[in-house]
Amino acid sequence: MDLRFTPEQDAFRAEVRAWLEANVPSEAKGTGPLPSLDTAEGFAAHRVWEQAMFDARLSVVSWPEEFGGRGAGLLEWLIFEEEYYRAQAPTRVGQNGIFLLAPTIFEFGTPEQQARYLPAMASAREVWCQGWSEPDAGSDLAGIRSRATRKGPEGEGGSWVLSGQKTWASRGAFADWCFGLFRTDPTAERHRGMTYFLIPMDAPGVTVRPIAQLDGETGFAEIFFEDVEVPDDQVLGEVGKGWSVAMATTNSERGLSLRSPARFTEAAGRLLALYAEQALLDPVAAGRSADAVARAAMDAEAYQLNTYWTVTRVLGGTPVGPEASMNKLHWSETDLAIHRCALDLLGPEAELLDADGRPGPWLDGFLFALAGPIYAGTNEIQRNVVAERVLGLPRS
C-alpha cells in the first residue's frame, strides 16, 4: 500500500491545473461563467469550451490517442477530475456520450463506428442524449415498448424503422444524437429481442418536446419516433443483444466512470468554507450544524477513498461488479447531505433566488442532488441489486 502519487502523476496534475487556470471561463477573465447549459446559447458556449479542451487533449484523457485522448490510466483520469472540479470548470455538455455511450462503443462498436463517433463526441461536435426510459418503463427498463422493424434485405445493406416514445432524456432538447434501446423482436422474452441503436436527432420522424425540470429549465426532453429509418451501421452490438450491450453502459454510469469523487470533495470543501463563515457570524447557530457538516465532509472523503480502493482493484484486473450499486447509493446520499446541510447553514437566506430569478449555487446544487437518488437506476433498485447480488439474498 502506498497512498502517494508518483512524480509523473504530480507533473500531470500540475499541467492540468495550469491549463485550467489559464482557460476556464471566469468573471475575472471576462469570459464567464458560461450561460446555462439548458439554453440554446449556453449549449453553444459549452460546445466551444469542450472543443478547447479537446484541442488541448484534455477532454478524454483516458481514451486512446487516435480518438483524441492521451491513453492515460484511471488514476490520471481521477487526477484530471479532481483538478477539473477544483477549477470550478463548466459542466461537461458531452458527458452523456463520453461517460455512458463511449465505454459501450469501445466494447461493442466496429472499428468504423469507433472512428466515426468517438472523436466527434470528444470534441462536442456531436452531443449525445440517452433514449432509455419510456413513459411506462423507468425502473423496469426491460418493459420498453418502442419498436424497430426490419426494412430491406437481411444482412448487410438494410435498415430499421423505429417508432415509439422515449423520455427523461438529459440534454435531449439540444442534442445531435441519441443512443437508445428498441424492441426488434416483439415475440422474445422481456430481456431479449432488444437492439441498441444510434439515431441522429435530425432524422425525419424525430420530434423533441423539452420538459422543464424542477429548476424551471429544460434539462431533459421527451423524444417521439415516427417511422424513423436507421441504417444497419447505426446498430451498436448484435441485433437482439441490446440488453447486455446496454447493461455495459449502465455499469459505467453506476460505477466509476461518471461519478468521480471530485464533484463531492469539491462541494464538501465549499461546505466547510461556508461553515467557517457562518461560525464567525453566529457560532451558536452554526454549531448546531457542526455534526452534520462533519458527516457530510467525511462521506465525501470516504467516497474518494473508496474510489482509490476500487481503482487499485480494477488496475489489478478485477472488474467493477454489483458493488457499483453501493457507490451509487453512497454518492447520491452524500451529495444530498452536503447540499441540505449548506441550506441549513444559510438559514433564512437559503430559499432566496438571485437577481435573475435563478437559484444560487447551493440551492441549485440541492435541486440537482435531488435527482441523484432517481436517475441511473433509483436507489431502491440499487438496494435490491446490493441485497441480491452482493449479499446473496433471494430474489423477490
Next chain:
Amino acid sequence: MRFAFEDRQVEFRDQLRSFTEKECTAAEVRAAWDSELGWSPDRWAAMAELGLLGLTVPEDLGGFGFGFLDLVLLLEEAGRSGLPEPLLETVGLAVPLLLDLPGPEADGLRAEVLPRVAIGESVLTVGLSSMVAVPAAAGADLLLLEDAGELHAVAPAETRLIPRPSIDGARRPARVDWDPTPDTLLASAAESAPVLARLADRAAVGTGALLLGVADRLIASAAAYATDRHQFGVPIGSFQAVKHQLADALVRLEFARPVVYRAAWSLDSAEPAVSRHASMAKAYAAEAALGAARTALQVHGAIGYTWEHDLQLWMKKAWALSTAWGDAADHRARVLEALLAEAAGPG
C-alpha cells in the same frame, strides 16, 4: 497510489481466520466470557505460536517489527471472530507505546518486556487517568498508565483493581487504583505528550478495525438468517423491507473499510493528517457497527433478542467498542476541527 494490501498481509489474515474458525467458535467466545479471566491463556499461547504476539515487537527483540498495516486486517479478523484475548491492548497499543518512549531509559524495560510479549509470556495493557476503567487490567502482567500527563509502568502487585464489568464479557475493564512513584515513572509529561497522542490515534484505528470485523459478522449472520427464515411461505430476505436495511448496513461497512485502512497507512507513514484520519476511522467504523447491530437484531426478530442466540455476542461488542476510545460524535468533532484548521492553512 496503490491502495491495496500486500499478499503477505492478506495471507496472515487468512491464517488467523483458519485459526479462529477452529479455536474461537461462538461457543469458545461464550466460554471465555463465562470464565474468571474473560479470555483464554491457552489460546494466547497458541497466538504466540502463530507469530501474532510478536508482530509489532522489533526483530532484535524477538518479533517481526511490523507496523499497523500488518496489524489492521488481523484486528478486523479478531472482531469478526469475537476473539476475547487482549490483542489490541498488548500488540496494537502497549508495544508501540513502549517503542515510542524516548531515551535509553526505556531501553531496559523494552529489552526486559518485549521478548516476553512475543512468546506470549507477558500481557500488557494501557490506561489513561481520564478512563472510568482500564480494559484487560486483571490479566495484565504490566500496566502502562498515564497520570498527570506522565507515563508510568506499573506491576499488578502495585495496583488495587475494582472490576467494572462490561456488557462485552471479554473486555473486563477495572478501575485501577495505584500510586505514581519515581520508580514507576517512564516519561515526563513533556516527553509523554506526543507518545500519548500517537496512542490515541492507534487506539482509534485499532478499535475501528475491530468494529469492521464485528459489523461484517453481524451482517453476514443477518443475511444468512434472512435466507433461511421463512414467513408467509417465502424467505424473509426476499422482502424489500428486509433487503434494503441489509443493503444500507453493507454500504456503511464497505465505505468504512478504506477509511480504516487509510488511517493504518497514515500511522505507518508519519502522515501529517494522521490524527484526523484516525478519528475518521473510528467514527466511520462505529457507525457501521452500530448500524449493523441494529439491523441484524431487527432482521432476526425475537430470537435475536435472546441470551441463547449468539447474535448478542457481536451486538455487545459493537456497543462496547463504539464508545471505547471516543464515540463517533467525539471523533467527528475532532475531524471537523482538523479540517477547518487544514483549510485555514499553517499559522
